[in-house]
Amino acid sequence: MFSNKEMFTETFLQRLEMTCGKSFQESTKRDHYHTLGIMIREYVSSNWIKTNESYRAEKEKQVYYLSIEFLLGKLLRHNLLNLGIDDVVEEGLKELGIELSDLEEMEADAALGNGGLGRLAACFMDSLATLDLPGHGCGIRYKHGLFEQKIVDGYQVELPEQWLRHGHVWEVRKADLAVDVPFWGRVEAINNNGKLEFRHLEAETVMAVPYDLPVVGYQTDTVNTLRLWSAETTPYPINRDIMKYKRDTELISEFLYPDDTHDEGKILRLKQQYFLVSASIRSIVRSYRKQHASLIDFHKYVGLHINDTHPVLAIPELMRVLIDEEGMSWEDAWHITTNTISYTNHTTLAEALEKWPVRIFQPLLPRIFMIVNEINERFCQDLWTQYPGDWRKIEDMAIIAHDQVKMAHLAIVGSYSVNGVAAIHTEILKQREMNQFYQVFPEKFNNKTNGITHRRWLIKSNPKLTSLINEGIGTKWVNHPEHLKELQFFQQDSAFLEQLYEIKQDNKKSLAEKIKAKTGIVVDPLSIFDVQVKRLHAYKRQLLNVLHIMYLYNRLKEDSSFQMYPRTFLFGAKASPGYYYAKKIIKLINTIAEKINNDKTVSDKLKVVFLENYRVSLAEEIFPASDVSEQISTASKEASGTGNMKFMMNGALTLGTLDGANIEIKEHVGDDNIFIFGLTAEEVMNYYQYGGYTSVDYYHHDKRIRQVVDQLTNGYFGDLDNEFEPIHDSLLMENDQYFVLRDFSSYIEAQREVGKAYADQNRWLKMSLANIANSGFFSSDRTIQQYADDIWNISSVKGKVR
Ligand code: 26M
Secondary structure: OOOOHHHHHHHHHHHHHHHHOOOOOOOOHHHHHHHHHHHHHHHHHHHHHHHHHHHHHOOOOEEEEEOOOEEEEOOHHHHHHHHOOHHHHHHHHHHOOOOHHHHHHHOOOEEEOOOHHHHHHHHHHHHHHHOOOOEEEEEEOOOEOOOEEEEEOOEEEEEOOOOOOOOOOOOEEOHHHOEEEEEOOEEEEEEEOOEEEEEEEOOEEEEEEEEEEEEEOOOOOOEEEEEEEEEEEOOOOOOOOHHHHHHHHHHOOOEOOOOOOOOOOOHHHHHHHHHHHHHHHHHHHHHHHOOOOOOOOHHHHEEEEEEOOOOOOHHHHHHHHHHHHOOOOHHHHHHHHHOOEEEEOOOOOHHHOOEEEHHHHHHHOHHHHHHHHHHHHHHHHHHHHHOOOOHHHHHHHOOEEOOEEEHHHHHHHOOOEEEEOOHHHHHHHHHHHOHHHHHHOHHHEEEOOOOEOHHHHHHHOOHHHHHHHHHHHOOHHHHOHHHHHHHHHHOOOHHHHHHHHHHHHHHHHHHHHHHHHHHOOOOOOOOEEEEEEOOOOHHHOHHHHHHHHHHHHHHHHHOOOOOOOOEEEEEEOOOOOOOHHHHHHHHHHHHHHHHHHOOHHHOOOEEEEEEOOOOHHHHHHHHHHOOEEEEOOOOOOOOOOOHHHHHHHOOOEEEEOOOOOHHHHHHHHOHHHOEEOOOOHHHHHHHHHHOOOOHHHHHHHOHHHHHHHHHOOOOOOOOOOOOOHHHHHHHHOOOOOOOHHHHHHHHHHHHHHHHHHHHOHHHHHHHHHHHHHOOHHHEHHHHHHHHHHHHHOOOOOOOOOO
16 A cells, blocks of 8 residues: 555545545545554554564563653654655655645654653664564553643643553553552461462552554664553452542553652652553463463573663562462572673662662562562572671662662662663763672673664654765665765865755744744854753753853953854753652753843844753754754763763764763764863862862853853843852852853863854864764664673574564
8 A cells, every 4th residue: 555656545535535524625624634544544444463473482581671650752664664664655645735744743742752762762672673572561551641741931841741641642552461469468377288489469459551663764664562561440440439449540550640750759759660661571471372381491582671670570470470389499480580681770870770668668568568578588698608697788679778778779689681872871880879789790781872763863853964965975874874984085075065954044043033932032054053952950050051051141242352253052950749859950041041131232142042842853953953963961860861872873972071972972973072161070089089179160260251140130131030040059158069250261262162163164074974974873773783692692684584
């Protein structure tokens, strides 16, 4: 049905009548979108079935990527592109007077994630399928994804997100594959001929219903599965209060938690975690059992990867299945479990490390708690043998201590691989945060630097740049992104550089139009688009960016001889609804934007725009239109970053600290093609350890700093009622935890260099080209191949199956 235009339009019209029960004349854009989605799903389904059959027939090892978040975004164009039918569909629709881009607008972003960690999971799904690797995702089908952000009077307001309002065409509900997940109740031990057996009694049971999404690889027949679980009531609940049972059950998959650092310790969150893990493992074991007589070789055929500690209960849950359901000994079960589970750490921020009070954990998951307890006791025994008498160390490393269950400790002890997400991050884990564990299990630790799918973040989002690259070096890079390196041949080709310039200008114009339409603000596409888009966090230091803008404004107002290249500063950021300080920063950005954008005396030099509701689909419009990529976290705090890679791939230049993957970006592009400033991770950590930083000294000794910090509270920007006093205090009274004032001068200097480089158009274009050319390493295809080779031990099934 997609082999040519005519075939497509014919089938489309036929399906439209069948699925919508309307004539073409009566039909709406939504009907068209829906019909197209159904057609694509149908087209994919035979390869989906074949992929599954061949995995079964070949008994291939399968990897399941367990993640509490999958930040997918829109799927229509992505699927068309991967299936290689985007042109046929686009042209066919045109014949019918329909614009494909209008249909794309009908689709809601699937925003089942907060930020980096969730988007990484989505990129990994794409790379797994494209590389023909037997890897699948397991997640939760939240009824409401990440909240929708509105800016009202400069403040963030959150609205519930409604992606399922019109249904989701890509999902298939599989009611027959539902499994039960038990909570609460009590455990009874029975003596069966001298062997203790455990039964979980009087549990409140929740039914987990899977919704499967096909994950289509690029130009391949492989179709993997992303299985999202939805919580429903069982037909025969034991709970007498039916209404309460229904509420409690449905709440489990109702909302995504909108926090991406703070461990809130909410019982519902723990319920979500066990729900995901238990449903996934039960369904994996059930299908495994159809192929294998016992679970004794489970680890040879199944890998379970846990995306941060959120799914760490996979460890005790697998132990429970092996012991209670399969009758295995503890030793056999432990051998299998610790050869099945692998774990990725995504942060070293102390406030993000998950800990659960025993008083919450034990009653909710009584059998799982017993198993965690046993794991802890055996681990402490081993430590005692290795470090006899060292009570302090054992207390530090224990999985349960001071009535808390430490999820990261459980993850390290119960897995065979622990990886960080960028070289420096892994080093910090090994040498500092997890050093005690590294000493005991050095062989487990390894690095896997993050990556992004160049199919969404370059080919799909920046078609003009994609065409230019294809004209220059052919299309080999599409399957082997390291070939982007060949773009370096064009370093001296002024015609090529000119085209690169035109494409960036076109993309900037499109974004400028969008900004005008959404906010009424007119921005000049000839100005430098200087962009910071990411979650709002103190450690990411949006504040440093803001203080610099205030400084520039002051210079422009006070010194008529001050020269600067015109700039447009763009921000996009959601703050966690309960994160008071982060919300203040949003208000601050909007407050200074208001004053600056309405000051005619600087309007040819300076504009500030806060883009509402930053999300995957908006990101796809921003990266291609960016010149400067702000990656200015306090060194040592950003595990990797992945936005930095998306900017780079679209030819933006990084202005950043030596943090996370910025360091590897610098190594790939070379020192001349990046702007680095600020303290190193080493220096930051030394300050934390030995002290020696006094932020007020910087306030007193640098009048540029004094001026902008004073302006936070003196009403200069028109703010009322000490609105920004908390920010002012964080810098002076609380000694500026994130070294904003310490790095201020160095940042101004680096920003000046950026302006100078941009003014030399030829130089800038060469730098931009160097960034695109060296971005191949940051494709998630490279990352996933490393996971497959070094952690999972799986290989491409291309040619092996079907
Ligand atoms: C935990 C408990 C309760 C509520 C929310 C959470 C929680 C949710 C998401 C905690 C952390 C979450 O994500 C952290 C995250 O996104 N980390 C980022 O991971 C990226 C991919 O590896 C890295 O590039 C970023 O540097 C890192 O900040």
